[in-house]
Amino acid sequence: MQKDIYAILEEMSDYLNPSQMKRLQEVLIRKYEDEEQIQGKEISNFEYLNMFISAKHIEGCSDRTLIYYRTTIRSMLLKVNVPVQKITTDMLREYIGNYQNNNHCGNATIDNIRRNLSSFFSWLENEDYIIKSPIRRIHKVRTCVTVKTTFTDENIEVMRDGCRKIRDLAIIDILYSTGMRVGELVNLNIDDIDFIERQCIVRGKGNKERQVYFDARTKLHLQKYLDGRTDNNQALFVTLDSPHERIRISGVEIRLRELGHQLNIDRVHPHKFRRSMATRAIDKGMPIEQVQKLLGHQQIDTTMHYAMVSQNNVKISHRRYIA
Numbered sequence: 001m002q003k004d005i006y007a008i009l010e011e012m013s014d015y016l017n018p019s020q021m022k023r024l025q026e027v028l029i030r031k032y033e034d035e036e037q038i039q040g041k042e043i044s045n046f047e048y049l050n051m052f053i054s055a056k057h058i059e060g061c062s063d064r065t066l067i068y069y070r071t072t073i074r075s076m077l078l079k080v081n082v083p084v085q086k087i088t089t090d091m092l093r094e095y096i097g098n099y100q101n102n103n104h105c106g107n108a109t110i111d112n113i114r115r116n117l118s119s120f121f122s123w124l125e126n127e128d129y130i131i132k133s134p135i136r137r138i139h140k141v142r143t144c145v146t147v148k149t150t151f152t153d154e155n156i157e158v159m160r161d162g163c164r165k166i167r168d169l170a171i172i173d174i175l176y177s178t179g180m181r182v183g184e185l186v187n188l189n190i191d192d193i194d195f196i197e198r199q200c201i202v203r204g205k206g207n208k209e210r211q212v213y214f215d216a217r218t219k220l221h222l223q224k225y226l227d228g229r230t231d232n233n234q235a236l237f238v239t240l241d242s243p244h245e246r247i248r249i250s251g252v253e254i255r256l257r258e259l260g261h262q263l264n265i266d267r268v269h270p271h272k273f274r275r276s277m278a279t280r281a282i283d284k285g286m287p288i289e290q291v292q293k294l295l296g297h298q299q300i301d302t303t304m305h306y307a308m309v310s311q312n313n314v315k316i317s318h319r320r321y322i323a
Contacts, residue, residue, distance in 0.1 A: 043129075045077045045084055052123050060207045062183065064249075072116045075099075084124060089134045092117065096138070111141035150276035151176070155265050162263045168255060170225040171237060173218040175270055178202075179277035179295055180212055182249050182270035188236040190226065195219055204296040212294060278303065 009025060016024060052073070053066055061069070077084075079098075080091050100110050114135065121133035151159075156176060163169040175185065184202040192200045199213045214222075222236075231238060235246035252270055260268025274295070281291050292303040 046074070048084055048124065048129065049073055049077065049120070052120055055123060056119075060205075062205065064183070069116055069119070072113050073120050076113075076117060084121075085130050087121075087134050089137050092135050092138060107141045114138060114141060148275060149267065149272070150279045151265075151272060156276075158263050158265065159259060159268070162259060165240065166221065166225045166228060167237060167240065168259065170218070170221040171252060171255075172273070173221050174214055175273035176277055177214040177218045178212040179274045179281075181205075181274065181296075182252050185270070186235075186237065186247055186249055186252065189234045190236050191234065193222065193236065195223065202296075208296065210293070210296045 008028060009021060012024060013021065049070065053070055056066060056069060076092070076095055079095055080087055082091070096110060096114060099105065099113065118133070118135045118138075121130065121135050124130045125133045156172070159172055160169060163172065171185070174180070175182070178200075180202050181204065184204055187203060188200065192202075194200060198215070198219050199211055201209050202212055203209050229238070229244075231244035233244055233246065237247045237252075238244040239247055239251065249270075256268045256270060260266070278291050278295060281294070282288060288300060288303060292300050295303055297303045
């Protein structure tokens with residue numbers, strides 16, 4: 001350290017006065033001491049991971065997202081097993097390729113992993129822990145764009161008729177009527193519901209609140225469900241069995257999947273109600289900007305992915321404008 005400082009001072013001696021030379025010496029000594037302290041304190045890869053998760057938590061990421069981040073990044077760190085500063089693009093390409101081959105994953109899953117790793121290394125770069133993200137040159141994985149199905153009016157009526165519990169009927173109605181996410185549904189409390197205005201406040205991604213609305217049928221079924229409750233839980237939806245705890249996302253998913261199997265309806269899951277609501281709203285003429293507001297999307301392109309234009313409407317429009 002001293003040798004480097006003396007060399008710099010000697011080189012600058014012709015350009016600086018004694019006072020400036022003294023100040024430069026003080027700055028160089030402090031700078032070298034700080035760097036030696038940093039180098040002396042090694043931060044493990046998993047400490048970096050914990051710091052990253054903490055940063056994402058502060059940004060408002062949901063618990064599910066944080067768990068997904070931690071799982072995918074930790075898996076990579078265990079396999080690559082070198083300090084993050086030494087991880088190269090080729091190492092990450094090899095890891096992603098091996099992961100896909102060993103787990104027989106589709107391109108969509110692999111691209112989700114790539115995006116998680118990209119977020120991690122971009123954070124390391126922004127925080128000056130690494131010079132450049134090694135995953136920057138690994139581009140988006142191309143996936144097949146499939147037309148995702150929605151529920152028909154007949155599907156919805158069959159499910160309503162097939163419900164044996166008023167709670168399940170209320171869940172179906174509020175999902176289909178509001179288009180809310182299942183995570184937003186399970187976090188609702190009874191006090192969040194405004195039955196007079198038929199609306200409620202939900203807390204979406206990033207802990208952002210928005211207003212959603214439900215129809216008269218949903219109101220009646222919700223009131224009937226609540227009137228039959230004997231517990232004191234503040235949650236809007238609770239488990240059927242004692243002690244009647246707040247229902248979880250997995251509980252809603254399992255219940256709907258079982259209902260679909262019983263009624264022979266393909267792929268019954270909470271998100272399909274959300275997509276169906278968006279498609280129905282646009283088919284009936286609701287402006288896409290208002291659908292975006294209801295769904296709580298930041299970008300309108302995201303709304304377009306949810307709002308699938310029905311093939312029947314395309315056929316009618318073709319006959320109207322082309323044929």
